[in-house]
Amino acid sequence: MAAVPLRRPLDAETVVVPVGQVFVIPERCKGCRFCIEFCPEQVLVESDRMNAKGYRYPVVADGKERACVNCGFCRLICPEFAIYTEEIR
Ligand code: SF4
Ligand code: SF4
Numbered sequence: 001m002a003a004v005p006l007r008r009p010l011d012a013e014t015v016v017v018p019v020g021q022v023f024v025i026p027e028r029c030k031g032c033r034f035c036i037e038f039c040p041e042q043v044l045v046e047s048d049r050m051n052a053k054g055y056r057y058p059v060v061a062d063g064k065e066r067a068c069v070n071c072g073f074c075r076l077i078c079p080e081f082a083i084y085t086e087e088i089r
Contacts, residue, residue, distance in 0.1 A: 020070030020085035022060050028082035031055030035074035035083050043068045058083065 009015070022043065029051060035058050036044045044058040051057055060068075068085055075084045 020068035
């Protein structure tokens with residue numbers, strides 16, 4: 001079977017992809033994992049630690065410190081307003 005060519009936007013060479021910094025408010029998190037599952041860049045993983053309610057909150061995965069593209073999807077999808085990002089570039 002022939003390989004499917006990757007589609008690239010016509011302005012891919014000129015667009016600067018933003019970098020975001022992730023902020024999590026652990027005590028608000030209920031461990032639903034929405035932000036982890038739906039992040040398009042797989043930036044987040046479940047923490048080894050639990051908050052006071054016993055939920056494992058998200059943290060940035062090792063090696064993904066510069067991988068967030070500040071799309072804001074985690075902030076939008078979080079039902080507890082427990083995560084947000086800020087552009088750092
Ligand atoms: S802003 Fe987008 S890329 Fe960054 S952690 Fe949230 S969902 Fe992932
Ligand atoms: S979407 Fe919000 S409540 Fe769910 S795991 Fe992520 S930070 Fe926690």
